[in-house]
Amino acid sequence: MDIIELNKVSYQVEDKQILKEIDLHVAEGQRITLTGPSGSGKSTILKLVSSLISPTQGQINFQGKDVAQLDPISYRRQVSYCFQQPSLFGTTVADNLRFPFELRDEPFNQQQAVELLWQVDLDESYLNKKIETLSGGEKQRVALIRNLLFPPKVLLLDEVTTGLDENSKAIVHKLIRNYHQEGTTILEVTHDATELDLANYLITIKEGKRVK
Amino acid sequence: MKDLNISNLSLVLAFAMVMISIGISTHEKLGLAKDTLISVARAIIQLIIVGYILRFILHLDNLWLTLAATLVIIFNASWNANKRDPNPKRKLSNSLLALLVGTYVTLGLLLATGVIKWVPAQIIPITGMIAGNGMVACGLCYRALNNSFHDLRQPLLERLALGSDLKTACLPILRRSIKTAMQPTIDSAKTVGLVSLPGMMSGLIFAGVNPVNAIKYQIVITFMLLSATGISSVISCYLAYKNYFNERIQLDY
Numbered sequence: 001m002d003i004i005e006l007n008k009v010s011y012q013v014e015d016k017q018i019l020k021e022i023d024l025h026v027a028e029g030q031r032i033t034l035t036g037p038s039g040s041g042k043s044t045i046l047k048l049v050s051s052l053i054s055p056t057q058g059q060i061n062f063q064g065k066d067v068a069q070l071d072p073i074s075y076r077r078q079v080s081y082c083f084q085q086p087s088l089f090g091t092t093v094a095d096n097l098r099f100p101f102e103l104r105d106e107p108f109n110q111q112q113a114v115e116l117l118w119q120v121d122l123d124e125s126y127l128n129k130k131i132e133t134l135s136g137g138e139k140q141r142v143a144l145i146r147n148l149l150f151p152p153k154v155l156l157l158d159e160v161t162t163g164l165d166e167n168s169k170a171i172v173h174k175l176i177r178n179y180h181q182e183g184t185t186i187l188e189v190t191h192d193a194t195e196l197d198l199a200n201y202l203i204t205i206k207e208g209k210r211v212k
Numbered sequence: 213m214k215d216l217n218i219s220n221l222s223l224v225l226a227f228a229m230v231m232i233s234i235g236i237s238t239h240e241k242l243g244l245a246k247d248t249l250i251s252v253a254r255a256i257i258q259l260i261i262v263g264y265i266l267r268f269i270l271h272l273d274n275l276w277l278t279l280a281a282t283l284v285i286i287f288n289a290s291w292n293a294n295k296r297d298p299n300p301k302r303k304l305s306n307s308l309l310a311l312l313v314g315t316y317v318t319l320g321l322l323l324a325t326g327v328i329k330w331v332p333a334q335i336i337p338i339t340g341m342i343a344g345n346g347m348v349a350c351g352l353c354y355r356a357l358n359n360s361f362h363d364l365r366q367p368l369l370e371r372l373a374l375g376s377d378l379k380t381a382c383l384p385i386l387r388r389s390i391k392t393a394m395q396p397t398i399d400s401a402k403t404v405g406l407v408s409l410p411g412m413m414s415g416l417i418f419a420g421v422n423p424v425n426a427i428k429y430q431i432v433i434t435f436m437l438l439s440a441t442g443i444s445s446v447i448s449c450y451l452a453y454k455n456y457f458n459e460r461i462q463l464d465y
Contacts, residue, residue, distance in 0.1 A: 050373050053462055072461045077375030087367040089384075103376055147374065 001064065003028040003154060003185050004049060004079070009058035011044055011208075018044050019208045021058065026154070031186040033199035041208040042189040043084070046156045049187060050081035062154075077103075080152035084159040086143035088131040093117075093142050097127070100149045109149075116145040119178070121171045137168030144172060148179065155179065157188035161195065169194075270332050278332045282319075282339040286311050289347035293448070296351030298358040299455050299465060306451040307350050314346040314444035315339060318436050327432050338436075341412070345437045346444035349393040353449045356392035360385040361456055361465065369463065378461050382453050389453075393445035394438075401434050 004026040011019040019041045026032055034042045047053045048060060051072050060067045067075060088096050097113040114124045120141035134142065140160060147155065157176065161169045173195070180186050190196060204211050230252050237244040269277055290307040297307075319339060328334040361368070364385055371381035379386075404410055405427070409417070412433045416426035458464040 051460065051462070052369055052373060054460060068460070073375050073377055076373055080375075081373040083366065083370055083373070086370060089367060089371070099371075100374060103374065103380065143370075 001028060002026060002061070003030075003063055004187065005059075005061040005064075006045070006049070007059045007061070009045075009048060009055045009060060011041070011048060011053065012056045017208055019048075019055075022205075022208075022210055024203065024210070026185060026187055028153075029180075029183050029185055030201065031180050031199075032188070032201045032203060033195065034187070034189045034203050034205055035191065035196060035199075036205035036211075040205045042205050043158050045205070046081055046158050046187065046189060049154075050079055050156055051075055052081065077150065078152055079154040079156065080147045081156040082144055082147045082158065082160055084162055085136075086140065088134075088139055088142060091130060092127070093122075093129050093131065093134070094127040096131070096142055096146050097149060100146060104150065112149065113145075116148060117142075119175055120145055135168075137164045137171075140164060141168065141171060141175075144175065148175075151179070151182075151184060154185045154187065157186065157190075159189050159191065161190070161192055173198075266332075266336065269336065273332055275330070278330070278335050281332070281336050282315070285336070285339050285343050286315050289315075289343035290350075293347040293350035293354070297354035297452060299354070299452070301455045301465065302354070302452065303455060306448055306455070307347075309451065310350055310444045310448035311343055311346045313447055314440045314442075315342045317443055318342050318440045321439065322432070322436060341433065342436060342440040345397065346440045349397070349441040349445045350448040352393040352396070353389050353445050354452055356389035357385065357449060357453055357456070360388050361463070364388075365463070372461060372463075378454070378457060386449050386453060389449050390445045393449070394441050397437050397441040401438065404430065404434060 002025045004024070006022050006024040008021045008023060009019060010017070010021055022041075022045065024032075024045070034045060036042055044053070048055055051060075051067055051070075054068060062070060062075065062079065089099055090096065094108075094113070097116075098108045101108045110127070113127065117123065117126055122138065122141060126138075126142075131139070131142075144160060155176075161172050164172065169192075176186065176188075188195075190199075196202065230248065233248050234245045236242070237248060265281075269281055287308070290304060290311045293307040293311065294302055294304045319335070319342060322328045322338065323330060328338055368381055368385065372378075405413075410430055410433065413423075413426045413430040416429060417423050456463060456465050
C-alpha cells in the first residue's frame with residue numbers, strides 16, 4: 001500500500017504556477033529521491049507533503065486518507081520535514097532535543113537524546129553546548145535528530161547535506177540509511193552527485209512537472 | 213484658575229506658530245504646507261466639537277452618558293489600532309476586545325483604589341489616556357507581529373513541521389511582539405520627570421496644584437499606563453497572531 005500519494009497535484013501562487021499535475025506514489029518503506037534544477041518545485045512538493053501548504057488542485061493521501069481531512073498536528077508528527085539549513089531553537093542543543101518531548105507533554109528522555117547524538121558522532125557534552133558555537137554540519141545533525149527522537153513514518157529531507165563537509169555528509173548519510181533500513185519511508189530532495197548515484201528511485205522535476 | 217483663560221485674540225495670534233511650520237516646509241520644499249493646514253483645521257474643528265460635547269456631558273453628570281462616552285473613546289481607539297495592523301485579514305474585534313478589557317480593568321482598579329471617582333470630569337480624560345496608550349501598544353504589537361512573521365518565518369515553519377500546536381510554534385514571535393509594544397511605556401517610565409513633565413502632572417501644576425501633590429497623580433498614571441499597555445498588548449497579540457494562519461495551521465499571508 002502507498003503511504004503517500006499525490007494525485008494530479010498542482011500548486012499556484014497568484015499567477016505563478018509552481019507545480020502542475022504531479023502524480024507521485026510512495027510505497028511504505030521506500031526511499032525516493034527528487035532532483036531537478038533550482039526553482040523547479042522540488043521543495044514545494046515536500047512542503048505540500050508535510051502539509052505546511054495545501055495544493056491548489058489535486059489531492060494528497062496519507063495511508064489512503066485525504067491529508068486535508070487529517071489533524072495537521074498529529075499528521076506532521078508522522079510525516080516529519082527536515083529543512084535545508086535548519087534553524088535551531090533556544091540557547092543550547094538540549095533545548096532543541098527537549099522540544100519534541102515538550103510538544104507531546106512527555107518528560108525529556110536524556111538517554112535517548114544522547115544515544116542519537118552518538119549516532120551522529122556528537123558526544124554527551126554537546127547537550128549543554130550553545131547553538132551559536134556549533135558548526136554548520138553539527139547544526140544540521142542536531143536538527144536531523146530533533147526530527148528523529150520520535151521516529152516518524154515518513155521522513156522528508158530537503159537538501160540536508162548541502163554545504164556540509166564530507167565527514168558530516170557521511171555521518172548524515174549513514175543515519176538516514178539506518179532509519180530507512182529500519183522501515184522509515186524517505187522522500188528526499190538533493191543535488192548531491194553521490195546521493196544521486198546512491199538513489200534507488202530517482203524522480204526528476206522540471207518547471208513544476210514530473211519529467212522522469 | 214482665572215489666569216488659565218486664553219482670549220480668542222491670543223488664540224488667533226498663536227496661529228503664527230503654525231505659520232512658522234508652514235514657512236519651514238515652503239522654504240525647504242518639504243511639500244508639507246497643505247498637510248499642515250489640513251491637520252490644523254481638523255484639530256481646531258475636532259477640539260471645538262469635543263469641547264462642547266465635554267461641557268454638555270460634564271454638566272449633565274449622568275452615569276450612562278459617561279459610560280457611553282468611554283465606549284465611544286474605546287471604539288475610536290480600536291478603529292485606529294486596527295488600521296495600524298498590516299495584515300489584510302485583521303479583525304476589528306481583536307482591537308476592540310483588547311482595548312475594552314485593557315481600559316475597563318485599569319479604570320476599575322483606579323476606581324476601586326479610590327484614586328479617581330466616577331465623575332465625568334475624571335473618568336473621561338482618564339479613559340482617553342488609557343485607551344490612547346492602549347491603542348499605540350496594539351498598533352506596535354500588530355507591526356511587530358507582521359515583522360516577526362517575516363523575520364522568523366523559517367523557525368516558525370520548522371516548529372510547525374515538527375508537529376507543534378499553533379501557540380507553541382508562535383511563542384517566540386508573541387513574546388517579541390508584546391515586548392516591543394510594552395517597551396516604550398517602560399522606557400518612558402524610566403525618564404518621567406527627567407526628560408519631560410508628563411501631561412497630567414503639567415496640567416495639575418498649570419492649574420495651581422502643589423507639584424508634590426501633582427506627582428502622586430503622575431505616579432498613579434505611570435502605574436495605570438503600564439497596566440493598560442500590558443493588558444492591551446497581550447490580548448491583541450494573542451488574538452491577532454491567529455489571523456496569519458488558516459484552519460490547517462498553515463501560514464497564510
